[in-house]
Amino acid sequence: MSAQGEGRGRPGGVVDLHASLLPLAFLVGTWRGEGVGGYEGLEGFHYGQEITFAADGRPALGYVSHTWWADEPRDGREPGSPLATETGFWRVQPGEDGATVIEVTLAHPFGIAEIYVGSVAGTRIDLDHNVVIRTATARDVTRSVRLYGLVEGGDLAYAIDMEAGGKPMQSHLSARLRRVSD
Numbered sequence: 001m002s003a004q005g006e007g008r009g010r011p012g013g014v015v016d017l018h019a020s021l022l023p024l025a026f027l028v029g030t031w032r033g034e035g036v037g038g039y040e041g042l043e044g045f046h047y048g049q050e051i052t053f054a055a056d057g058r059p060a061l062g063y064v065s066h067t068w069w070a071d072e073p074r075d076g077r078e079p080g081s082p083l084a085t086e087t088g089f090w091r092v093q094p095g096e097d098g099a100t101v102i103e104v105t106l107a108h109p110f111g112i113a114e115i116y117v118g119s120v121a122g123t124r125i126d127l128d129h130n131v132v133i134r135t136a137t138a139r140d141v142t143r144s145v146r147l148y149g150l151v152e153g154g155d156l157a158y159a160i161d162m163e164a165g166g167k168p169m170q171s172h173l174s175a176r177l178r179r180v181s182d
């Protein structure tokens with residue numbers, strides 16, 4: 001590992017983790033698993049997901065998530081049909097009184113961008129402050145909160161709640177993912 005931030009990752013697969021990202025070191029790698037989704041008025045569904053957190057020596061982890069339909073065929077979707085994807089960056093900043101602040105910037109392909117500010121304690125990350133920016137044609141999502149954490153067996157679990165379409169904050173997604181590569 002290196003404390004230097006200038007590099008773009010070394011050739012040969014050796015990756016530097018910027019020193020500021022040590023609180024997020026447990027996330028680095030690729031994770032794969034299954035989740036469940038739903039919302040008020042929406043029939044529940046299962047999805048598959050692969051997430052990669054990538055370190056390249058700079059002071060932010062690159063993040064990309066791909067998901068796919070994992071239920072019986074419905075509304076033109078077959079098992080394996082691509083669903084939501086999102087991409088962005090996770091960085092760590094010093095907070096007040098020794099706290100560790102996490103800033104996450106995400107882009108979605110459906111006209112929405114989001115910034116979360118939250119905290120990390122051990123292997124639990126609360127992304128509890130959020131702003132959503134959306135185009136005129138995007139779904140009416142006004143706020144989201146996320147919780148990520150390691151659970152038994154070293155799996156990564158998360159829950160995402162959102163406020164959308166004038167409905168109160170409620171669960172949209174939760175999943176549990178196994179590490180598939182460093």
Ligand code: HEM
Nearest residue numbers: 037039042045047067083084112139140141162164165173
């Ligand atoms: C793991 C990632 C995600 C998956 C697998 C997923 C999947 C789905 C599915 C299958 C639906 C219902 C069918 C449809 O309308 O396409 C849906 C609805 C919706 N999703 Fe997601 N989604 C994901 C992430 C997100 C995120 C990050 C947002 C907000 C920024 C979001 C906002 C919405 C909204 C507003 C609806 C409509 C809810 C309603 O019926 O009122 N989704 N999602």
